[in-house]
Amino acid sequence: MxxxxxxxxxxxxxxxxxxxxxxxxxxxxxxxxxxxxxxxxxxxxxxxxxxxxxxxxxxxxxxxxxxxxxxxxxxxxxxxxxxxxxxxxxxxxxxxxxxxxxxxxxxxxxxxxxxxxxxxxxxxxxxxxxxxxxxxxxxxxxxxxxxxxxxxxYDAHRESSVAVLTERQREVVSVAREIGYYDVPRNAGVRDVADRLDCSKSTTANHLRKAEARLVALYGDGNTT
The missing domain is CATH 3.30.70 (Alpha-Beta Plaits)
Known part of the structure; x- marks a missing residue:
């Protein structure tokens, strides 16, 4: 399957x-x-x-x-x-x-x-x-x-990219993607993401780092084709 x-x-x-x-x-x-x-x-x-x-x-x-x-x-x-x-x-x-x-x-x-x-x-x-x-x-x-x-x-034990992140991490990543943080070339910085979330720059950067680390681990599990 x-x-x-x-x-x-x-x-x-x-x-x-x-x-x-x-x-x-x-x-x-x-x-x-x-x-x-x-x-x-x-x-x-x-x-x-x-x-x-x-x-x-x-x-x-x-x-x-x-x-x-x-x-x-x-x-x-x-x-x-x-x-x-x-x-x-x-x-x-x-x-x-x-x-x-x-x-x-x-x-x-x-x-x-x-x-x-x-x-x-x-x-x-x-x-x-x-x-x-x-x-x-x-x-x-x-x-x-x-x-x-x-x-x-399909692997029931595999976490999806949605499930692997906390609600707050999903929100931060979603906002970052929405305003161009992940565009190439990048159209927004951490400060822009933080301002949209009404959150400090350091906290936003921490959420992004943790979310990205989890997603890299997920996509490096060898199950994608």
């Missing part, structure tokens, strides 16, 4: 309103879809871990939830000053129906979390046989751009 780590970019016209929200402000920039339940054919129930400036951005996030007419109910549980969980029940129509199709109408295994970021970015990992993995990539709509971050033999 093989697995793929995919990075998708969805145009604004096909994004869920809460995914679009991540691109329309600077305070809440990433959401991790941790769990889902499709036992009720009329609804999709999901659990997201939302990361950002909770103190400043949570009210705006709640307003955005209230504006989505397909959301039946939601419940928010604070975690710390940088994140919270949101439990959502949404009517199965439109984009919610597409999510159900993506996660259930296939023999492939979708490995959580699915990561939603700004500018329509989604990251997900899927496992299955080679032919099925190739078919799902080939079957993506033409308006969805896709890149393969990683391909290899």
């Amino acid at each position: 093989r697995y793929l780590q995919l990075r998708l970019h969805l145009p604004s016209e096909v994004r869920h309103p809460m995914h679009q929200f991540l691109s329309e402000q600077e305070l809440i920039r990433r959401a991790y879809l941790r769990h889902w339940n499709f036992s009720d054919p009329s609804a999709v129930t999901t659990l997201f871990h939302v990361v950002g400036d909770v103190a400043e951005g949570s009210d705006e996030y709640i307003d955005a939830l209230d504006a989505v007419d397909t959301i039946v109910e939601y419940d928010i549980t604070p975690v710390d000053d940088r994140s919270f969980y949101v439990y959502v029940t949404e009517a199965t129509n439109g984009i919610a129906r597409e999510l159900r199709t993506l996660l259930t109408d296939t023999d492939l295994l979708v490995v959580p979390p699915i990561v939603y970021g700004p500018d329509g970015e989604m990251q997900l990992e899927i496992a299955g046989h080679d032919s099925e993995l190739q078919a799902v990539v080939a079957g993506l709509p033409s308006h969805v751009s896709v890149s393969v971050d990683r391909l290899g033999e």
Whole structure:
């Protein structure tokens, strides 16, 4: 059995309103879809871990939830000053129906979390046989751009690039990538990342070093092809 780590970019016209929200402000920039339940054919129930400036951005996030007419109910549980969980029940129509199709109408295994970021970015990992993995990539709509971050033999003991980092490290790396810290040539420095995170330069540099060390160890495990 093989697995793929995919990075998708969805145009604004096909994004869920809460995914679009991540691109329309600077305070809440990433959401991790941790769990889902499709036992009720009329609804999709999901659990997201939302990361950002909770103190400043949570009210705006709640307003955005209230504006989505397909959301039946939601419940928010604070975690710390940088994140919270949101439990959502949404009517199965439109984009919610597409999510159900993506996660259930296939023999492939979708490995959580699915990561939603700004500018329509989604990251997900899927496992299955080679032919099925190739078919799902080939079957993506033409308006969805896709890149393969990683391909290899599936190993349940292998940590994914999402799971291997702490929530804070993922946030720091995501912001660094977003503003050009990893561009070639580099378009932003540690200070720029720190300013975006409202964090000290030394703390930001420490998070980046630890995250990069973990990712180098992960990608040096010999399982990639």
